Amino acid sequence: DIQMTQSPSSLSASVGDRVTITCQASQDISNYLNWYQQKPGKAPKLLIYDASNLETGVPSRFSGSGSGTDFTFTISSLQPEDIATYYCQQYAPWVTFGPGTKVDIK
Amino acid sequence: EVQLVQSGAEVKKPGESLKISCKGSGYSFTSYWIGWVRQMPGKGLEWMGIIYPGDSDTRYSPSFQGQVTISADKSISTAYLQWSSLKASDTAMYYCASNPRRGYNPSILAFDIWGQGTMVTVSS
Numbered sequence: 174d175i176q177m178t179q180s181p182s183s184l185s186a187s188v189g190d191r192v193t194i195t196c197q198a199s200q201d202i203s204n205y206l207n208w209y210q211q212k213p214g215k216a217p218k219l220l221i222y223d224a225s226n227l228e229t230g231v232p233s234r235f236s237g238s239g240s241g242t243d244f245t246f247t248i249s250s251l252q253p254e255d256i257a258t259y260y261c262q263q264y265a266p267w268v269t270f271g272p273g274t275k276v277d278i279k
Numbered sequence: 280e281v282q283l284v285q286s287g288a289e290v291k292k293p294g295e296s297l298k299i300s301c302k303g304s305g306y307s308f309t310s311y312w313i314g315w316v317r318q319m320p321g322k323g324l325e326w327m328g329i330i331y332p333g334d335s336d337t338r339y340s341p342s343f344q345g346q347v348t349i350s351a352d353k354s355i356s357t358a359y360l361q362w363s364s365l366k367a368s369d370t371a372m373y374y375c376a377s378n379p380r381r382g383y384n385p386s387i388l389a390f391d392i393w394g395q396g397t398m399v400t401v402s403s
Contacts, residue, residue, distance in 0.1 A: 206387075209324075216323065216374055216393035216394065217316075217374070217390070219389055219390060222381075222387060222391075223387065225315075228380075228381070228389075228391065237336045258323075262325065262389075264389075267329070267338055267340075268329065269326060270323060270325065271323075272322070273323040273403075
């Protein structure tokens with residue numbers, strides 16, 4: 174089973190700050206890595222697929238990078254509506270989610 | 280509209296059986312995987328398993344193998360998650376999710392549509 178770790182588990186940042194979350198896989202998963210946003214009481218929403226591809230309709234302040242075992246998710250300028258928990262998810266070949274990173278406004 | 284609609288909230292007693300559903304519409308239901316995801320209160324997302332309705336190929340997370348059964352009825356575009364004997368620890372929100380926006384690449388398991396979730400409460 175491929176295990177996923179994320180760091181940090183939570184963070185507080187100011188509006189306009191650059192926010193970075195990392196995700197690490199326990200073995201090489203190529204670029205089979207997606208990122209989701211989940212707001213309280215809502216279903217998750219796909220933001221980034223295959224490590225770096227922005228899902229249609231998702232604001233360009235969200236981006237992803239990485240391959241192999243180490244991946245990064247970035248919000249270039251944090252907005253109040255970005256308050257949520259963010260999860261990475263691998264599918265090499267089947268699915269595992271990371272533990273999540275809760276993002277708050279400072 | 281491309282969507283997944285799940286069955287309503289359930290309150291059950293330990294030991295009871297349960298089957299919840301997830302109906303797809305607006306896309307080719309048989310051509311894309313449907314996964315089930317558990318979210319216990321205040322906790323993260325856990326992948327339970329996945330089914331390809333076209334041929335019923337089903338895979339389970341090792342954590343859920345033998346604990347639940349995933350199935351699909353392609354004639355009514357509906358996937359199911361069932362338990363034969365519920366425990367209090369099964370209390371959670373359950374989501375179904377699929378990837379129809381991957382177009383000609385259904386092997387890209389990026390879940391771009393999600394059901395609204397079904398809350399299952401197991402209590403004596």
